[in-house]
Amino acid sequence: MIVSYCVNPSCPEPENHPNLKQCRACGSDLILHNRYRALRKIGKGGFGSTFLGMDLRLPGNPYCVIKQLRPNAEDPDTFSMALDLFEREAKTLGKIDHPQIPRLLDYFEDQKKFYLVQTLAKGITLQKEVQKYGVLSENATKRFLVEMLPILKYIHSIKMIHRDIKPANIIRREQDKKLVLIDFGAVKDQVNTQLAASNYGQTAFTQFAVGTMGFAPPEQLAMRPVYSSDIYALGSTCLYLLTGKAPKDLLCDEVTGELLWEQEVKVSPNFAKILGKMLEVDLRNRYRMVDEVINDLDMMPYDIELQQGLISSPKKVESKPKEAQESEDNVDSENRSSTSASRLAEAIRARKARQGKSKSLSPTKITPETLLSSYAMGRDDFSNQCFNSFNLSGANLPRVNFNHGKFIKTNFEDANLESANFYHADFSRARLGRANLTKAHLLKAELQYADLRNADLTGANLDGANLYKANLCGANLTDAHVDEFQLQEAETNWATIFPDGKKRLW
Template sequence: MNYCINFNCSQPQNPSTATRCQACGADLLLQERYRVLRALGRGGFGATFLARDELLPGKPPCVIKQLRPSAEAPHLLDMARDLFQREAKILGEIGNHPQLPRLLNYFEVGQEFFLVQEFINGSTLQQEVKQGGPFTEDSVKECLSEILAMVQYVHNHRVIHRDIKPANIIRRNQDKKLVLIDFGAVKDKVNATQTLGSEQTALTAYAIGTPGYAPPEQMAMRPVYASDIYALGVTCVYLLSGKAPRDLAYDPVTGELLWRDQVTVSDHFAQVLKKMLEISVRHRYPSAKAVLRDLELEPYMDSLAQNLAISVAPPLGSNGENSGSLKGL
């Protein structure tokens, strides 16, 4: 099947033999290279498609993200273009990591911007939970450690992902490694759109993130590195409980997610999750490295607690009673 990417097309599905859309007449071969097969997602800012690269041997699959800025004024379109090119450059840099999708191409067609990325074949963590139920604590810790390493790499490139959630983490079939996808919402840490004043929503509305996973400061368009930490914390709660944020209660005063009675985890891991999920950025982990440090400390903390318990216990006498106990009183 061929799929038409014209946002206003009334019937985007076309026969595989068609070269032009039967409904709107649009060319079905993007850039004379990419044949779009189906839509993966759609929103107000554009859409994401599964496509095939007709120019490469074997015609490998790829993912095409279409961005449609709502701005129409020429100077705003110029700003959108600059931001798009900056974002493409960032994606090209971070795509060198083996667990992040590679940027294959980017271009502009008719005031719409397109990113072409590597297609990752596998299952999302959301799909795994729906099919197999909640994860164990150990499994979640393994996932968390693996994802934190990726997040730290991304943050080192001055990038905030802004949309970490179970549906954006894929376990690759090839090697069972986790891959963090959907970087269409990433933004340079230095947010150039702030120069647009009240018009900035024309370019940034699509990058707010997913409600429930995005913390308050991100929903207010002021994301920081710790915003990704919060989203990852909510992701862990989902993996442990099988419940999405919308299915959990919130404190009506603080806005805090009430998750503790929904999961069964060790006290130490509960403390780690609690700090990841702090509403206040000042109280939240500032970096992925800080979370990793506490996770790696857990075995030593357990050992220390056991040693302390042994050291403070009074010694036993030869008859099995405490040697310091008083007799005959």
Template sequence: MSFPPSNLSQFHNDVFRDTELGQLCGTKQLFRDRYLVLRMLGRGGFGVTFLARDLRLPAKPFCVIKQLCPRVSEAKALETARRRFQREAKTLAALGSHSQIPCLLDYFVVGEDFYLVQEYIRGATLARLVRRQGCQSEVIVKRILRETLLLLDYVHQQGVIHRDVKPQNIILAQDRRLVLIDFGAVKQELMQIDNSSKGVTTHFVGTVGFAPPEQFALRPVYASDIYALGVTCLYLLTGKAPLDFKSDRATGELKWQDRIELSRPFARILEKILKPSLAERYQSVQEVLRDLERMSPQNDLNQCMNAQVTPRKTPQDSPTPPRSEKARLAEAIRDWNKRHNQERLIHSSN
């Protein structure tokens, strides 16, 4: 069991002191009489994420609990935030039926904090793989690009913009799937609420360097995810963060061509993906995929990826139908939670 280490920075100490999940971390006390909180996985400007185990299920599986803090206290603003959170959580639940998106197991509001409980994906992020192995070859990066584009195509067809595509949010799972995590849709909706007299404010959701200009202007589109994926490819090829590249003062384009030796066809595709001007960039995933199909045959990512991630055989490794087993499990868990909460209300009223 993981305990908060004694040499934490003040930044992390605040999490363990000021959040309920942090206070429970490393103890035997359960969150909501169900979840054993093990350790913190990460913290952003809008919330914190912990690894936990669901002790009510027979296998006591690992799960991820995300605590989102919209920082509102007025009753009207809080009610608006609650409605938006529930609406976007339902969208995430629908997306989670895809085998390459973590399944949403539960969502709820406790006081002024909002929680998502999601499937835990065993594997390594692309950022970690680069730190371990170094820069990746053009062959591997083209395969990662293509497979992530196919996944984004599904997301975009559901009317969702991810808003935060980056190496830290793409996991190479132990069964060799590329899994897309940490959607910004819920954050976007909740960050538009504050306690001002108008009740609405605007905040940027995304990561500096990966987000294109229109996203900074608070007008993200599907092509914004394509740009961020292009910057992710640069990171995979060079090991350099986007802010490490110089940029053209007139156009804002990153100057990366002298850092990488690429085939001319792939370089042209990457150049178009990375156009700061929305009008010059690829407008849809399908446009990029068509150009990729013209330039190279398709190879299995499992054959060309040099990541040493040991596969773990599970029932989920087998081909899944459109409605996967984990989706059915998540629905069963949500139904069980609903019935359990209703029973608790009945007992408390008696």
């Protein structure tokens, strides 16, 4: 049942009838700024509270997030100072324009409390996701970094520092399974931080928003955050995703303050090296910029990604049976001592064995929702399964394995399928318009009558693929492995970019 929630922190009975305009318990106005009605409290912290709200002015009364900030300001001068800082902070938030960050809709002051109104990102936080489904695999954690790092790069590019990156502030959006970074109450830009420190000292706004203990690095807790502080917090978030433990629950070196996380996680040496550099207490040894992390992730050997990434389901927080753990330890030991070629062969054999087990143990019918959820939680092998007529428009599935999959009339428009494996897959009459298929493996795939208009097939391998009547108008085939006979079978036009990187005159 929808109620009208009173935002007065001292109200003894905040729930009211949805049609009331004044709280029957304390008399406070229930319509904020003559526009917004709070429906329920969804968060609380030292700075104030967060409410699910409703915009009464817009058609359909869409939901929104109302954040109430309560500065500790008793005298008029201090309140005026806090109001000035709040307006500066709101203008800072108003500059943010990114599809994976909630947009600022409004800000105002009412009854000596400050309010920010933002778009609602409906979904589940990564903290709750781990608590509900278990910890992530290494491969899923790397995918988390690959998606989060560009968001962080954008924030830093507009000279801002988030200062409170943690699993509870990252939502997996329900509609498309993409990650959304929330709670910018802690964000600081360089100008505002300097103004606050020089003009106001430790005021209401410079006192809160120092970050969360365990996730924030030492320099941030000392009120000297830098871009690298967000990288440390992102590394700490990775530890939580891999272990289910907050950093403050991990042991640390009493002399250096470094987290002793290596004994808690089991990851490849290359990934451990990246995490270690993200989590350096000494700023001189930590990554300074987001691009440095991205570059190191891109340099990780592909065979190690296969070895670590072909996991059919995420690890659970509960400990594994002793026999299973010993078996995995033996496989890891053999892998470390084998050559690159044999590691790849062993990974493929292990994957086939897992596929056999999953067929006998997992009779649950797969749906578009379960596919996206399973992938988000670390599973990336969906070989030999049927996805006919699925609506996967806009899905984010890079490097997924759809070997021998069936996708007849499936909608993959605008999907990210970079480096995906579609060996011998059937895409008859599938819709792949504007899909990202760069470096995709489409060997011997059935693509007859498939709609690939404006798809990006840069570097894709189409050897032996059936392209009869496939619509490649406007598609980018630069450096794609495809022969002239295949192209003659397909439909192309003046906008098609051929493997030589050129268009042809018709």
